[in-house]
Every structure is written in C-alpha cells, then in structure tokens.
Amino acid sequence: MISIKNLHKSYRMGDSSLHVLKGIDLDIKEGELVAIMGSSGSGKSTLLNILGMLDSIDEGEYLLDNVLIEGLTETTAANYRNKFLGFIFQSFNLINYKNALENVALPLYYQGLGRKIRQAKAMEYLEKVGLKDWASHLPSELSGGQKQRVAIARAMASQPKVLLADEPTGALDSNTSNEVMGLIQQINNEGKTILVVTHELDIAHMCKRIVTLRDGVIVEDQKVEQVIVENHV
Amino acid sequence: MNSLKVIFDFDTWQEIFGSIAKNKTRTVITVIGVLWGIFIYITLSGAAKGLDNGFEREFEDMAMNSMFVWPQRTSVPYAGFKVGRYPRFTISNVKDLKRQIPEIQYIAPRNARGVFGGTQPASVVHKEISRTYNIYGDFPEYTKIATKKIYKGGRFINEGDQRNNRKVCVIGERTQEELFDEDENPLGKYIRINNVYFQVIGVHKYLEGGGFETDGDIFIPFNTFRNLYNTGEYVDWFTIAAYADADVVAVEKNVKDVLKKIHKVAPEDERAFGSFNIGEVFNRISGFANGMTFLSLVVGLATILAGVIGIGNILLISVKERTKELGVRRALGATPGEVRIQILLESVFLTLVAGIVGIILGAAVLAIINLATQNQSDFPYTNPTVPIPLVLGALATMVVLGTLIGLIPAQRAVSIKPIDALREE
Ligand SMILES: Nc1ncnc2c1ncn2[C@@H]1O[C@H](COP(=O)(O)OP(=O)(O)OP(=O)(O)O)[C@@H](O)[C@H]1O
Numbered sequence: 001m002i003s004i005k006n007l008h009k010s011y012r013m014g015d016s017s018l019h020v021l022k023g024i025d026l027d028i029k030e031g032e033l034v035a036i037m038g039s040s041g042s043g044k045s046t047l048l049n050i051l052g053m054l055d056s057i058d059e060g061e062y063l064l065d066n067v068l069i070e071g072l073t074e075t076t077a078a079n080y081r082n083k084f085l086g087f088i089f090q091s092f093n094l095i096n097y098k099n100a101l102e103n104v105a106l107p108l109y110y111q112g113l114g115r116k117i118r119q120a121k122a123m124e125y126l127e128k129v130g131l132k133d134w135a136s137h138l139p140s141e142l143s144g145g146q147k148q149r150v151a152i153a154r155a156m157a158s159q160p161k162v163l164l165a166d167e168p169t170g171a172l173d174s175n176t177s178n179e180v181m182g183l184i185q186q187i188n189n190e191g192k193t194i195l196v197v198t199h200e201l202d203i204a205h206m207c208k209r210i211v212t213l214r215d216g217v218i219v220e221d222q223k224v225e226q227v228i229v230e231n232h233v
Numbered sequence: 234m235n236s237l238k239v240i241f242d243f244d245t246w247q248e249i250f251g252s253i254a255k256n257k258t259r260t261v262i263t264v265i266g267v268l269w270g271i272f273i274y275i276t277l278s279g280a281a282k283g284l285d286n287g288f289e290r291e292f293e294d295m296a297m298n299s300m301f302v303w304p305q306r307t308s309v310p311y312a313g314f315k316v317g318r319y320p321r322f323t324i325s326n327v328k329d330l331k332r333q334i335p336e337i338q339y340i341a342p343r344n345a346r347g348v349f350g351g352t353q354p355a356s357v358v359h360k361e362i363s364r365t366y367n368i369y370g371d372f373p374e375y376t377k378i379a380t381k382k383i384y385k386g387g388r389f390i391n392e393g394d395q396r397n398n399r400k401v402c403v404i405g406e407r408t409q410e411e412l413f414d415e416d417e418n419p420l421g422k423y424i425r426i427n428n429v430y431f432q433v434i435g436v437h438k439y440l441e442g443g444g445f446e447t448d449g450d451i452f453i454p455f456n457t458f459r460n461l462y463n464t465g466e467y468v469d470w471f472t473i474a475a476y477a478d479a480d481v482v483a484v485e486k487n488v489k490d491v492l493k494k495i496h497k498v499a500p501e502d503e504r505a506f507g508s509f510n511i512g513e514v515f516n517r518i519s520g521f522a523n524g525m526t527f528l529s530l531v532v533g534l535a536t537i538l539a540g541v542i543g544i545g546n547i548l549l550i551s552v553k554e555r556t557k558e559l560g561v562r563r564a565l566g567a568t569p570g571e572v573r574i575q576i577l578l579e580s581v582f583l584t585l586v587a588g589i590v591g592i593i594l595g596a597a598v599l600a601i602i603n604l605a606t607q608n609q610s611d612f613p614y615t616n617p618t619v620p621i622p623l624v625l626g627a628l629a630t631m632v633v634l635g636t637l638i639g640l641i642p643a644q645r646a647v648s649i650k651p652i653d654a655l656r657e658e
C-alpha cells in the first residue's frame with residue numbers, strides 16, 4: 001500500500017539547513033496497523049506529513065497504492081488527500097461552528113457528493129463510532145474522547161485507503177486513549193491500513209508493528225503481539 | 234467541483250453563514266459601511282430627482298422657453314430724458330418686436346389690477362356677495378404661452394371676444410366657490426365687475442406654482458380691460474414665448490434692446506426693464522439637480538468603496554484567524570480553488586446584503602420624505618425616485634467591487650500551505 005525508498009527531507013532555516021529525514025525505507029502492506037515511535041524531534045510528524053502529501057520530498061520515492069507521488073500541484077494533492085487519505089490529529093481539528101454530523105460530512109462535500117448522501121453517510125460513520133445521538137452537538141459540547149471519535153468518523157467517511165494519525169491520543173487520558181485505540185483497532189480489523197504516530201509505548205503495543213525513528217533514520221522495525229483493547233464503544 | 238455548483242450548493246451557503254455568524258459584531262460593523270454608502274447614494278440621488286420633478290411641476294403650465302418683460306425706472310440719462318423715467322410699454326410694441334425678432338413665436342401683452350404696484354383689485358359682485366379679485370386683461374395668445382386649464386364646458390378668451398370688446402370673463406375656482414352656490418353652474422351667469430356686468434365663460438383650474446397667479450384670478454379680454462380701466466395703448470408687461478429651438482437668453486436680450494430703442498432708453502441702462510426668463514431659470518435648476526445627482530453618485534460610490542474595502546479588511550483578518558480551519562479543510566481535500574471561491578462568495582454576499590438593506594432603507598426614507606412633502610405645494614419636491622437601472626447598476630457595482638476586494642483575502646487564504654496552517658502552535 002505504501003512504499004518509500006531512500007526518503008530525504010531537509011528544512012531550510014535562514015542560511016543553515018536542518019536534515020530531518022536521512023534516507024527512510026519503509027514498506028507498509030494493506031491492512032497493517034503501524035505505530036511510529038521516536039523521541040521528540042526525531043521526524044515522526046515530518047514523515048507522516050510527507051505520507052499525507054502535505055509536505056514535499058527532497059529526495060527519494062513515494063508510492064501510494066502503486067501510484068508514484070511526485071511533483072503534485074496543490075489541487076491534485078488536495079484531490080488525492082480527499083480520495084486516498086484520512087487524517088486524525090492530536091488536537092482533533094474539528095470545525096467549531098459545525099456540529100458533529102456536519103464535521104463528518106465535510107470531506108464528502110469536497111468529494112462532490114449530494115447533500116442527502118453526505119448526511120446519510122456521515123450518520124452511518126457517526127453510528128460506527130458510537131456517537132449517533134450526538135450528531136447535532138457542537139464540538140464544544142463534546143468531551144475530548146468524543147471529539148476524537150468524531151474526527152475518526154470524519155477521516156473514515158471518505159473511505160480512504162490509509163488513515164494517518166499523529167498522536168491521536170496525545171491529548172486524552174488513558175481511559176479515553178484506550179477507547180480511541182479500540183476504535184482504531186476495530187477499523188483496522190475491517191481491513192483499513194493505519195499509521196499511528198505516538199510516543200507512548202502502551203499505545204504502540206496496541207498496533208501490529210512498531211517502527212522507531214531516531215535522528216531521521218529508522219533504527220528499529222518489528223512486528224509485535226497486538227494488545228487488544230476491550231471495546232468500550 | 235465546478236464553481237457554479239459551489240454557488241448553488243446549500244452547504245456553500247452554510248459554510249458562508251457559519252463563518253459570518255461567528256463574527257457577528259464585526260460583520261455588522263463592516264456591513265454598515267457599505268450599507269451607509271448605498272443608503273446615501275439612494276437618498277441623495279432620489280432627493281435630487283425629487284427636486285428636479287418638483288421644479289418641473291412648478292413650471293409645468295409655462296412654456297419652457299418663455300419670459301416676462303416689464304418696465305422699471307431708467308437709471309441712465311439719455312436723449313434729453315432725466316433718470317427715473319418710467320418707460321411704459323404700448324400695444325404697438327408688439328408689432329415692432331415681432332418684426333425685428335423672428336425667434337419670437339408668441340407675444341401676449343397683459344394688463345392687470347391688484348397684482349403689482351399698489352393697484353386696486355377689481356370689486357366683484359354676484360347677488361348679495363361682494364368680493365375683490367385680481368383681474369387681468371389678456372389676449373387669446375396668452376394660453377399658448379401659459380396653459381390655462383378651463384373646466385369642462387367653459388373656454389378661455391377668444392379672438393371674437395377681443396374684436397367685439399365683449400364683456401366676458403374667466404373666473405377662478407375660488408371665485409366660483411365664493412360667489413356662486415355649490416350647485417349653481419356659473420357658466421353664462423353674469424357678475425358685476427366694477428359695476429359693469431360680465432358674462433362668465435369659463436372657470437380656470439388653478440395650477441400650483443406658476444408665479445403670482447392665484448385661484449381667484451379673473452381674466453377678461455385685453456380690449457375690454459382697456460375700456461374698463463381706461464388704459465389706452467398702455468401695456469403693463471409682455472409675456473413672450475420663443476420658438477423651441479431659439480436661444481432664450483439671446484431672445485431676452487434682443488427684446489430688451491428693441492424696447493430700449495423704441496422707448497429711448499440708454500443702451501447700457503440695465504435697470505430700465507425687468508425680465509424673468511423661465512427657460513434660463515429652469516436650465517439653472519435642472520443643472521443644480523444634475524449636479525446633485527452627480528454629487529450623490531460620487532459621494533455614494535466613495536462611501537461604498539470605503540465600505541467594501543472595510544469588508545475586505547475584515548475578511549483578511551478572519552482569514553488569518555481561520556488559518557487552522559482552512560488548513561483542516563485543505564487536509565480533508567478542499568482544493569485552493571474551492572477555498573478561494575468560498576472567501577470570494579463571503580465577500581460578495583456581505584456586500585450584496587449590505588447593499589440590499591441600504592437600498593431598502595434608502596427607499597423607505599424617500600417614501601417618508603414623499604409622504605411629508607406630498608401636500609405642500611410651496612415646496613418644490615415631487616416623486617423622489619431612483620430609476621431601477623441605477624439601483625441595479627449600484628448592485629452590480631457592489632458585486633464587482635465585492636469580488637475584487639474579496640480576491641485579496643482569498644489569495645491570502647490559499648497562499649498559506651496546509652502544512653503551515655495545521656502546525657500546532
Ligand atoms: N517547517 C519546519 N521548518 C523547520 N524545521 C522544522 C519544520 N518542521 C519540523 N521541523 C524540525 O524538524 C525536526 C523534526 O520535527 P517533527 O515535527 O517531525 O518531530 P516529531 O518527531 O514529530 O516530534 P514530536 O514528538 O515533538 O512531535 C524538528 O527538529 C523540528 O524542529
């Protein structure tokens with residue numbers, strides 16, 4: 001599903017340049033649930049942003065579902081993101097003046113789907129994350145865990161090939177973190193490929209594979225025994 | 234998604250309302266800028282139109298290219314005459330004026346009592362009622378220069394009345410009201426004017442404006458007037474109409490020059506004759522109204538422009554504040570084009586709403602002014618309206634300006650990369 005070879009990324013800061021990713025090789029097959037670990041500043045978010053076509057590659061190759069991702073215009077990148085990728089952020093990034101249902105329906109709007117279909121689909125995914133009854137609530141009326149579940153429903157709604165989650169539990173307490181991870185496992189069990197950036201080891205162990213970054217290179221890449229979360233949803 | 238679909242999509246508008254409603258106070262403040270501009274434009278240009286209409290009504294019974302000329306006192310000694318002479322016009326002047334000034338279409342010499350110069354109005358008696366009214370000696374031509382609406386069944390003075398010195402008169406609405414019973418038809422009845430019996434041949438309808446005439450005036454044939462008041466060849470003043478294509482100012486000057494020669498008045502004596510040129514006055518007034526229309530256009534446009542720039546500013550701030558939101562939208566698949574059109578539509582929508590509310594308020598104010606001035610005949614103000622094309626033009630201008638100004642925040646919104654927009658602070 002994802003294949004990157006010899007990926008390099010530097011940030012220019014004034015005169016100097018910061019080499020963040022120094023030759024990453026990574027293959028992720030369909031249906032995998034991969035945790036990306038590493039200390040702060042090791043380049044986890046940078047890698048995820050590149051995979052999410054939010055950032056460009058300096059050197060190397062990136063194939064998503066056998067499509068070479070290269071030299072994209074903003075518009076094609078937007079269309080690819082819309083079709084292939086779902087994002088889950090640490091700070092949820094829900095739109096505060098839209099209710100849960102409208103937030104979930106937003107990527108479908110950019111897919112050009114009709115209103116009725118959008119609403120039906122959005123409701124379907126809200127139900128999947130157990131928030132059907134909260135459809136008309138604004139984000140400010142939801143708890144952190146509920147917000148993240150809405151965000152997951154939103155990421156799922158456009159039926160992407162890959163879900164990219166940057167510290168999805170970073171802002172949640174351990175109980176709610178487990179809830180969210182349980183949901184991610186459930187989605188993964190249905191066949192979705194998911195990448196989760198985290199620096200919590202117990203969260204990483206709820207995945208099936210852990211990739212560890214240090215100073216811009218992969219220092220460890222191992223399959224793990226998945227800790228199954230009791231599904232609270 | 235193409236842009237047309239975006240415009241007609243309910244969610245596009247939900248997006249726009251959502252973002253507008255989020256900043257209510259600021260939205261209202263900016264909208265007020267544009268609203269004020271269009272309001273000023275509509276009220277001012279409507280008022281200008283009202284003034285224009287009003288002046289037109291004021292003079293509607295007079296030919297546009299007509300004038301009055303009357304003698305005053307000489308101010309320059311000339312040809313052996315001392316200063317302060319009163320050069321009285323005579324009936325023979327008509328022939329000279331017509332012969333020497335071909336631009337003149339009609340001349341109506343007039344005499345009057347009770348109107349100017351401390352003369353006594355006529356005392357009029359019918360049955361037991363006795364009143365005084367201003368009285369005019371007129372030629373039939375007078376109605377060619379100043380329209381006299383005569384009530385059904387009656388008529389104005391004609392050639393026959395003039396030739397035969399008939400003792401006939403046209404009376405005013407008020408005269409009829411005061412002298413006759415309500416159900417009494419005055420036509421054919423006799424009234425006594427200065428102890429002479431006159432037969433009523435018509436009742437004239439009083440028109441508002443039109444200078445010194447009133448609703449009580451009595452008109453009798455010029456020759457009859459001469460006999461009644463023993464005025465001989467003398468004429469109080471001339472009412473003159475030039476042909477439609479003539480230069481009324483030049484004709485006015487020619488008329489005075491000819492009269493100066495006849496009456497041995499110094500050519501440079503500006504005070505010997507007075508005149509009032511309706512054509513010139515009307516031109517000046519409509520020039521004033523045009524100027525006001527132009528001014529309202531300039532002021533209105535400038536205010537609208539300032540308001541629209543204000544909207545652009547607010548949108549710029551709101552785009553800055555919504556950086557994160559726009560980043561989320563881009564991550565979810567919004568293309569730069571979709572973001573751009575959303576900001577543009579917000580701008581156009583705000584401008585348009587402000588414009589429409591401004592137009593409605595302006596129209597309401599005009600309607601109130603209209604109501605307030607409707608029954609005031611002494612205030613020259615009628616039907617203050619703004620032509621629909623001008624209103625539509627103003628709206629179109631605002632859509633264009635709203636689009637143009639919206640381009641700035643829209644461009645700013647798409648110039649921020651989604652990754653920068655999403656970066657956690
Ligand atoms: N746009 C940028 N410009 C310059 N430097 C950047 C930029 N983005 C990231 N960096 C730098 O690149 C390095 C890697 O950043 P990255 O965000 O990928 O780290 P991370 O592994 O996600 O860390 P954390 O666990 O704290 O989120 C950091 O040193 C960071 O300062």
Ligand SMILES: [Mg+2]
Binds near residue numbers: 044046166
């Ligand atoms: Mg990070």
